[in-house]
Amino acid sequence: xxxxxxxxxxxxxxxxxxxxxxxxxxxxxxxxxxxxxxxxxxxxxxxxxxxxxxxxxxxxxxxxxxxxxxxxxxxxxxxxxxxxxxxxxxxxxxxxxxxxxxxxxxxxxxxxxxxxxxxxxxxxxxxxxxxxxxxxxxxxxxxxxxxxxxxxxxxxxxxxxxxxxxxxxxxxxxxxxxxxxxxxxxxxxxxxxxxxxxxxxxxxxxxxxxxxxxxxxxxxxxxxxxxxxxxxxxxxxxxxxxxxxxxxxxxxxxx
Numbered sequence: 001x002x003x004x005x006x007x008x009x010x011x012x013x014x015x016x017x018x019x020x021x022x023x024x025x026x027x028x029x030x031x032x033x034x035x036x037x038x039x040x041x042x043x044x045x046x047x048x049x050x051x052x053x054x055x056x057x058x059x060x061x062x063x064x065x066x067x068x069x070x071x072x073x074x075x076x077x078x079x080x081x082x083x084x085x086x087x088x089x090x091x092x093x094x095x096x097x098x099x100x101x102x103x104x105x106x107x108x109x110x111x112x113x114x115x116x117x118x119x120x121x122x123x124x125x126x127x128x129x130x131x132x133x134x135x136x137x138x139x140x141x142x143x144x145x146x147x148x149x150x151x152x153x154x155x156x157x158x159x160x161x162x163x164x165x166x167x168x169x170x171x172x173x174x175x176x177x178x179x180x181x182x183x184x185x186x187x188x189x190x191x192x193x194x195x196x197x198x199x200x201x202x203x204x205x206x207x208x209x210x211x212x213x214x215x216x217x218x219x220x221x222x223x224x225x226x227x228x229x230x231x232x233x234x235x236x237x238x239x240x241x242x243x244x245x246x247x248x249x250x251x252x253x254x255x
Contacts, residue, residue: 001031001222001223001226001237001238001241002031002033002238002241003031003033003238003241003242003245004031004032004033004034004200004219004220004222004223004226004241004245005033005034005035005036005199005200005244005245005247005248005249006032006034006035006036006200006201006202006204006219006222007034007036007151007153007173007199007200007201007244007248007251007252008036008038008095008129008153008154008173008175008199008201008202008203009035009036009037009038009201009202009203009204009219010037010038010040010044010203010204010205010206011023011024011035011037011048011051011058011204012037012039012043012044012047012048012051013204013205015205015216016205023218024051024055024058025055027057027218027219027220028057030219030220031220031223032057032219032220032222033057033245034057034058034059034245034248034249034254035057035058035059035219036058036059036060036061036091036092036129036248036252037051037052037058037059037060037061038061038063038094038095038129038153039060039061039062039063039064039065039094039095040064040065040067040068040095041064041065041068041071041072042064042068042072042073042076042079042080045060045062045063045064045079045080045083046083048060048061048062049062049083049086049087049089049090052087052089052090053087053089058089059089059090059091059252059254060087060089060090060091061090061091061092061093061094061095061129062080062081062083062084062090062092062093062094063080063092063093063094063095063096063117063128063129064076064080064096064113064117065095065096065097065099065131066096066097066098066099066105066110066113066114066131067099067102067105069106069109069110069113070109072113077116077117077120080093080117080120081120081124084120084124084126085124091126091127091252091253091254092121092126092127092128092129092252093117093118093120093121093124093126093127093128093129094117094128094129094130094131094150094153095129095130095131095153096113096114096117096118096128096129096130096131097114097130097131097132097133097135097139098110098111098114098131098132098133098135098138098139098142099131099132099133099134099135100133100134100135100138101133101134107138110135111138111142114142115142115146118142118146118148119146121148121150122146122148126149127148127149127150127151127251127252128148128149128150128151129150129151129153130143130150130151130152130153130170131153131154132152132156132157133156136157136158136161139152140161140164140165143165143168143170144168147168147169148170149169149170149251150170150171151170151171151172151173151199151251152165152170152171152172152173153173153199153201153203154173154174154175154177154201154203154207155172155173155174155186155189156177156185156186157189158185158188158189159185159188159189159191159192161189162189162190162192162193163192166192166193166194166197170197171197171198171199171247171251172189172193172197172198172199173199173200173201174186174190174198174199174200174201174225174229175201175202175203175207175209175225176202176207176208176209176210176212176213176217176221176224176225177207178190178209178225178228178229178232179209179210179213179224179225179227179228180209180210180213181210183228187228187232190229190232190233191232195233195235195240195243196243196247197247198229198243198244198247199244199247199248199251200222200225200226200229200241200244201222202217202218202219202221202222202225203217204216204217204218204219204221205217205218208221209221209224209225209228210224211224212224222241223237223241226240226241226244
C-alpha cells in the first residue's frame with residue numbers, strides 16, 4: 001500500500017524511546033505519506049512540534065488529554081497556544097475531550113478543560129482532535145454547543161452516535177479496532193460514515209490491528225485497518241487509502 005495518512009499517532013510516547021528515529025526514517029519506505037502526531041500533555045506538545053520540524057511528512061497537534069487534568073500546569077493553555085502558533089507544522093488542537101472510563105474522574109474539571117481548548121481552537125481557527133471514552137452524551141452536547149471543525153478519533157460509539165457527529169460536519173477516525181473479533185459495533189458505525197468524512201489512524205503505539213494485536217503499533221499497520229474498512233465500504237483497499245489520505249489533507253489543510 002502507498003499514500004497512507006495516519007491521522008492520529010503518538011511517536012513521543014515512551015514506547016518508541018529505543019528506536020524512534022529508526023522507525024520514523026523507515027515509515028515513508030513502507031507507504032506512509034503523512035502522519036499527524038496528537039498530543040496528550042504539555043510535554044508531548046513540545047516533543048511533537050520538534051518531530052514535525054525534523055521530518056517533512058510529519059505534522060503535529062497541540063493540546064492536552066482529559067486524563068492530564070490533574071497534572072497540567074496552571075499556564076497549560078498558554079503553552080498549548082504558544083506551541084500552536086510556533087510552527088506552521090502544527091495543524092490542530094488535540095487530543096482533547098472527555099474520558100470517564102476510570103474510577104475517580106472529575107467530570108466538571110474535564111469539561112472545563114475540554115471547553116477551554118475548544119475555545120482556543122476557535123480563537124486560532126484550528127480544527128480539533130476529540131477523544132471521547134464512556135462520555136458520549138456530554139461529548140455530543142459540548143460539540144453541539146461549540147460546533148468545531150473536528151474529528152472524533154478512535155471512534156467507539158454507536159452507529160446512531162456516528163450519525164449525530166456527521167450531522168455536525170465532523171470527521172470520524174477508526175483504528176485497528178475494526179479488525180478485532182468483537183468489532184461489530186465499530187463496523188456498524190463505519191457503515192454510517194460517508195466516505196468523505198472517514199479518516200484512518202493507528203493511535204500508535206496502542207490499538208495494533210490483527211494480526212499484531214497486543215504488540216506495539218506503528219503507522220505501517222494501517223493497511224490492515226484499511227482492508228477491514230474497504231470490505232465494509234465495498235471498495236478496493238488502495239482506493240480507500242487514497243480517499244482517506246485526501247480527506248486527512250483536506251481536514252488538516254495540508255497542501
